Amino acid sequence: MTITIAVDCMGGDHGPSVTVPAVLDFLGRDAGCSAVLVGREAALRPLLRGAERLGQRLRIQNASEVVEMHDAISIALRNKKDSSMRVAVDLVKDGRADAALSAGNTGALMAISRFVLKTLRGIDRPAIASILPTVDGHCYVLDLGANVDCTAEHLCQFGIMGTLLVAALEHRDRPSVGLLNIGEEDIKGNEVVKQAAELLKESGLNFLGNVEGDQIWRGAADVVVCDGFVGNVLLKSSEGLAQMIASGLKEEFSRNLLTKLSALMALPVIRAFKRRFDHRAYNGASLLGLKGIVFKSHGSADAYAFRCALERAAEAARERLPEKIAARMAILHPDNGIPVAA
């Protein structure tokens, strides 16, 4: 079975100059995939020289509009029905693609995906799951901003979706789930989190209990669940802190001739360190809980990072992630209309 990815080629900081080469690289490595490049044909065509060898595995779908980063969600949703983002998601809806990927405006992508694809039965709110590096690997955190006011039930659903995401992308049987909280003891945390812990305990997931902010980086759990407000603050503050540390180090190393010399000496060390915590390798956030697969690339992604996101989207499609989430929700709520054996 060939997996087809609909790629919004116009999104992100760099647009087609990054997305198109990334797709070509991706298709060259994975013969089981094909791609539909969505965007302004005139902007895409010149970047395809030498891609003839891919034959039917590479197609262009013209889309006349682009959702800009500053566009209000309502504009993106109602007034730009021929945007590359919208057309890419439409292709998933119509069954002409198995997954969509965009590096554009996150809020617009979630709103369009929700509107076009609809939410899976049993899921109240779709969520955004992203990957963070840890001391000895990485972990998945959700929600990262789609839901700012969450109930305990939402958090429990995030745990289920996160578990199935990790199972699909990492081929793991029972990934561990932690609930982001401000203390390890059961009594700590706000009311919603306390109730969510009870639900998660009864969910049948491999639930470890509470995880504190610092334990995320120690790899305490494969999946960390939190509401979108906390998750967004966590993600952005971590990015900001890492940037501050990196630029601070760079400044100190460029202070004078001697420090510049020591930087030269330390170059192999700095490169090895960068490889280890290379955030580009973690690119590709998953919009979970929809009747279709949508992935979000970081806006600043380069071709390597964008390719990593393409690989994740393809793997989720191969593993039929939405069907698995739907099946799990049907078992949890057999009374909601889907037969358990469906």
Add this chain to the structure above:
Amino acid sequence: MTITIAVDCMGGDHGPSVTVPAVLDFLGRDAGCSAVLVGREAALRPLLRGAERLGQRLRIQNASEVVEMHDAISIALRNKKDSSMRVAVDLVKDGRADAALSAGNTGALMAISRFVLKTLRGIDRPAIASILPTVDGHCYVLDLGANVDCTAEHLCQFGIMGTLLVAALEHRDRPSVGLLNIGEEDIKGNEVVKQAAELLKESGLNFLGNVEGDQIWRGAADVVVCDGFVGNVLLKSSEGLAQMIASGLKEEFSRNLLTKLSALMALPVIRAFKRRFDHRAYNGASLLGLKGIVFKSHGSADAYAFRCALERAAEAARERLPEKIAARMAILHPDNGIPVAA
């Protein structure tokens, strides 16, 4: 006027071996201060050799019990009435000290302080304010864990208390206040945060609007306001991330003879970098909104870090911080019983 600090000498990871030398160093540098060492006299006395020159500026107040890090708050509050932490706060209540400092259990310290000192009129919830380094200085963030379920009014009060804290410790006229949120636009965020923004706009503070997680580190505001759940996750995840980066760098530098040599070459750079973001210099979180001054030192503080916290507590006492907060709250709510001119 001499400022007297009541020091819980038994708290923290290292107890008297750190707290007592720190107090001696502090008193040697600030002739305007005196200290009461609170704890087991037998443990403190041997550390005071050579301190006779301080005369009446240094006293010991025996306290037979110690609040342990794992003690439940209820145990600390009800069953350990002769703990060093409790006795230090009692000294503030009785007017025999101008401020208390402890490196012990944060939850217990807040509960004891609230019970003994009571909350200022107009303040619904005391908060914990801590200092984080930024690219070009530092900022104050509150609340960091005292309040997990906050209303918009609480967040607005945090803004007022944070403003007066920065005014007192940094001698700044109108420090800027930012509201931690997940987008810069007014429409983003959860309901409580949106309402808090409205209250802060009308508060007369130097309110800048929303601040996102990454902007904290860029020094976007002098005071960043958030609920205690978000603040605690922010603080702990930042500590954890910084540790992961530091230990990752250390590992890469110790990999082989060549990398070790480059580490030796880079030592001045690494030292300069450490000095710049030295978290010890930011030690001393403030418990705000109480009828008295209480500061919290990090549990792992060394003597230098503990001295920094002592200096902050002394400055808050010199500036009569609680009186200033009470006066500001009386202006905001003239109908709550305190005459505006009080």
